[in-house]
Amino acid sequence: MNKEYAALTEREAAAMLAAAMPAAAVSAAAMSAPPLRADIVTHASPDADTLGCALALYSIINENGGDAAVVGTDPVPEYLRFLTEGVVISDSLREGAVRIAVDVASPPQLGKFQKDAGTFSLMIDHHGRGEAFADHVIEADAAACGEIIFRVAEILKTEFGMKIPLSAYSYIYAAISGDTGSFRFANTAAATHRIAAELHEKGVDTVTIAHNLHAVKTRGEIAAERIGFSNMKLLCEGRLAVTSASLSELNEAGVASGDFSLADEMRSVMGVYVGVSLKENEPGVWRVSTRANVGIDCAAVAAKFGGGGHKGAAGCTLCGYDREGAIGAIVDEFAAAIKDFELDEK
Numbered sequence: 001m002n003k004e005y006a007a008l009t010e011r012e013a014a015a016m017l018a019a020a021m022p023a024a025a026v027s028a029a030a031m032s033a034p035p036l037r038a039d040i041v042t043h044a045s046p047d048a049d050t051l052g053c054a055l056a057l058y059s060i061i062n063e064n065g066g067d068a069a070v071v072g073t074d075p076v077p078e079y080l081r082f083l084t085e086g087v088v089i090s091d092s093l094r095e096g097a098v099r100i101a102v103d104v105a106s107p108p109q110l111g112k113f114q115k116d117a118g119t120f121s122l123m124i125d126h127h128g129r130g131e132a133f134a135d136h137v138i139e140a141d142a143a144a145c146g147e148i149i150f151r152v153a154e155i156l157k158t159e160f161g162m163k164i165p166l167s168a169y170s171y172i173y174a175a176i177s178g179d180t181g182s183f184r185f186a187n188t189a190a191a192t193h194r195i196a197a198e199l200h201e202k203g204v205d206t207v208t209i210a211h212n213l214h215a216v217k218t219r220g221e222i223a224a225e226r227i228g229f230s231n232m233k234l235l236c237e238g239r240l241a242v243t244s245a246s247l248s249e250l251n252e253a254g255v256a257s258g259d260f261s262l263a264d265e266m267r268s269v270m271g272v273y274v275g276v277s278l279k280e281n282e283p284g285v286w287r288v289s290t291r292a293n294v295g296i297d298c299a300a301v302a303a304k305f306g307g308g309g310h311k312g313a314a315g316c317t318l319c320g321y322d323r324e325g326a327i328g329a330i331v332d333e334f335a336a337a338i339k340d341f342e343l344d345e346k
């Protein structure tokens, strides 16, 4: 798959959408064009950004006489169902529909649609690294794919006369709020705040979206936290916080593995540099997630165990360990990284 795909501007992407939209005041030719049938496809293990972007395009296209569907390979997680309420998320692609991927960096992230990657017409994404599989708008500076969708929506409105419903702006706000951790992560730029301010002025209920995304916890997550905090250990003179859950602990408490993810909570302990959360997914198989507050490279540690990720957030899987062995292996690596970091600081 070495086909060359074109990098498009936001305006070119907007024009492509508008050209097939009956309600758009583009041209007489467009007025007689059949309505745009578009499948907007999210990435596997969907998050607020991919779903928010897909739902925003969906509501814009349908508002303007098109026929859009949101398509995803995995079920919508419980905490995001407030977002998809009232919209059917399909798990199959329609014959003859234009295929648009949002927040998808490369074909494997399409999940079961990976084999269809070559049939996509447009990718809109903000991951710097990836593999383009269609003509694309890729802006690595954007904190969320939702920022790009916002600009495309504004072009559709101002240049092509399309109607943008409030729901689209709300979905875009959710996308941006999700990927910036409610405007707390380092990716949050001045431009991100400016877009958020515009969305606020347009009437988006920012308070409810932020609450649903960042404050609400499921009962499963609360049960997971109970296990996580009671198993927490502070090591390396309080610089490393580690917690873990064994398969039997998860099963006894009826906690789904997906609900146990406490690296961020570990990282929140005052004075801690690195938070680590381990869970046993199968006997002897430990999934490890790590988060750092300071310049400690989680990805480098994860890579030693065949994992990867970003400097501040990474993960790996350890096979054939008991709990103490798995914790010990990870702690040894981070203890060394913390020591190096502290020496560099001096």
Ligand SMILES: [Mn+2]
Residues within 6 Å of the ligand: 049, 050, 103, 126, 143, 144, 145, 179
């Ligand atoms: Mn994203």
